[in-house]
Amino acid sequence: MGGGFAGLACARELGGKPIRVTIIDRNNYHLFVPLLYQVATAALSPADIAQPIRRILRRHDNIEVVLGEAVGVDPQSRRLSLADGSSLHFDRLVIATGSRYNYFAHPEWEPLAPGLRSIEDARLLRSRILRGFELAERQPDPHRRAELMTIVIVGAGPTGVEMAGAIAELAHYTLARDFRHIDPGAVRILLVEAGKQILTSFPDGLSTYARRRLEAMGVEIMLGKSLEDIDGDTLVIGGQRLRAGTIIWAAGIKASPAAFWLQAECDRSGRVRVATDFSVPGHPHIHVLGDSAAMNDEAGQPLPALAQVAQQQGRYLGQSLSREFTGRAPLPPFRFRDRGNTAIIGRNAAIFDFGKRRLKGRLAWLLWAIVHVYLLVGFEKRLLVSIQWLWRYFTYQRGARLITQPPPPLSQGLPDQGKRAAMPTDDNERMKPGDQAPAGTEGTGENLCPTCGGGGRLNGEPCPNCEGTGKVIEGIGGG
Known part of the structure; x- marks a missing residue:
């Protein structure tokens, strides 16, 4: 589960081995997250830091790629449930679903x-x-x-x-x-x-x-x-x-819902506490890697949620499973080597x-x-x-300066101009996207928009409801 750093590293170690491997991800690509901020600041395009998973693993005939989203795990029956209602049976399950941002109860x-x-x-x-x-x-x-x-x-x-x-x-x-x-x-x-x-x-x-x-x-x-x-x-x-x-x-970040699915012990960030072979206590056939796993280093400190940690864990588990299934001697316990x-x-x-x-x-x-x-x-x-x-x-040029996302809907009120567009107008009616801005009434000249003649002017400020068209613009000022 997961085509990130840990899941992909594990799958590549198992490539070409006499083991049938299925890698499942909600996206069809592997994303290089450390450079994602450069996409957000127009320095790179998304395709520059993403690679289709099928292309990465195309030379490994024993690996199947499934586009899907996991929604639950039944450890007893060894079945993984997907969002489309289907399920997959597994002998071993590797959970490497990463993390998400923690908004601390907000x-x-x-x-x-x-x-x-x-x-x-x-x-x-x-x-x-x-x-x-x-x-x-x-x-x-x-x-x-x-x-x-x-x-x-x-x-x-x-x-x-x-x-x-x-x-x-x-x-x-x-x-x-x-x-x-x-x-x-x-x-x-x-x-x-x-x-x-x-x-x-x-x-x-x-x-x-x-x-x-x-x-x-x-x-x-x-x-x-x-x-x-x-x-x-x-x-x-x-x-x-x-x-x-x-x-x-x-x-701050928190782990994926893997701990909730497994009813396993986790740390305060929701990361599953794992053994030295990354197995879940009580479920030796289930392993957790990367940002979803809680493991301490030799000094007793939790391993950080870094790409190099996830990659080393993925390679270790892939080699360990390969040795186990081919009858070779097991590896020594995992040891993280800090590359800086x-x-x-x-x-x-x-x-x-x-x-x-x-x-x-x-x-x-x-x-x-x-x-x-x-x-x-x-x-x-x-x-x-x-x-x-x-x-x-x-x-000094950045070629990806593209606005590709629509402004937030009026209901979100992002930012304040969007909120005002959804406020009651002078005739006590709420304006909706595409409505004509209502004309002001006699004696309310200060409330009239000089561009559209509508009553969208509030407290003497410029009209937030139109862009010279006389129509309410959805999400004006929206972030």
């Missing part, structure tokens, strides 16, 4: 502050970021324009830091000459972190370097501040209310932690690029990404 925040775990998430965030600049370009009110050009990132781990740096470069360089009425460089980027430091998984010296580089790029960092509420485009952070055109969630941890801040600025050896600056940035190109699946992807990075380095 699921209503998810549509308002999407995270970054899928191509759909990246396209949505890219559209919201770019649409914020487009709406600001047409907004005559300077205060409202500044709100539309405010981007809040909740969480200052690697994803939050890389997003902040990439958005800053997008605004200051790529979009600098694209607009006539706004300065994209005036964008306000806020990076919110409840802890006392960003990038807490890195040594203090490296995280301090990253913070200073971000601040030099114009990113405002709010440390020791917790997000308390989100209402439309309004946030409450540490008791302070502010409005933003785009809100991005990067504040890295994060990029911006152009010529990255950090690399090798344990005893630590790098920062241009050399770390170059190593970051080499490592990520190497880890991409397929020579074609490595070549395409390398060429695009070189082109962007010398030209």
